[in-house]
Amino acid sequence: MNDTFIKAYQDQVEAAQKAFSSKTAPALEVPPAVREIAEKGLATCRENYAKLKDTAEHVNAALEDTCTAATKGVAQYNAKVIEAFQSNVNATFDYFNSLIASKTVAEAVELSTGHARKQFEVLTSQAKDLSALAQKVASESSEPLKSSVEKTFRPAA
DSSP states (O other): OOOOHHHHHHHHHHHHHHHHHTTTTTOOOOOOHHHHHHHHHHHHHHHHHHHHHHHHHHHHHHHHHHHHHHHHHHHHHHHHHHHHHHHHHHHHHHHHHHHHHHHHHHHHHHHHHHHHHHHHHHHHHHHHHHHHHHHHEEEEEEHHHHHHHHHHHTTTO
């Protein structure tokens, strides 16, 4: 680039800066009708923003409540699973102790049959309990969000 071009460019930049920085820009008069429409639009925008913000805060609170309830429910469910597991392990150890102490094959078969029947009943009962607890946890976890949605959409209906 040559010096003449650079000097011309700098002169143009300075001229533009002077033109835009001068306080002599002509004042624009906004017609009252346009000003009124703009003010109404701004007021409506502020109202809608306030409503949106309020709704977002309610949904956020409902989500926090849902997560809290779900966390508590999962902890209860895990405790119930551990309890069932411990019970089943204890029953298996008791069965093996009895099996080792059996004197005859017939006694061992009888112990095995009785243990299998009892464990089947216990496992069925545990499965029902865990299923009921899972349904309870799901219901309790979804309740805060469900009630928040109902509160939000009830006024609109």
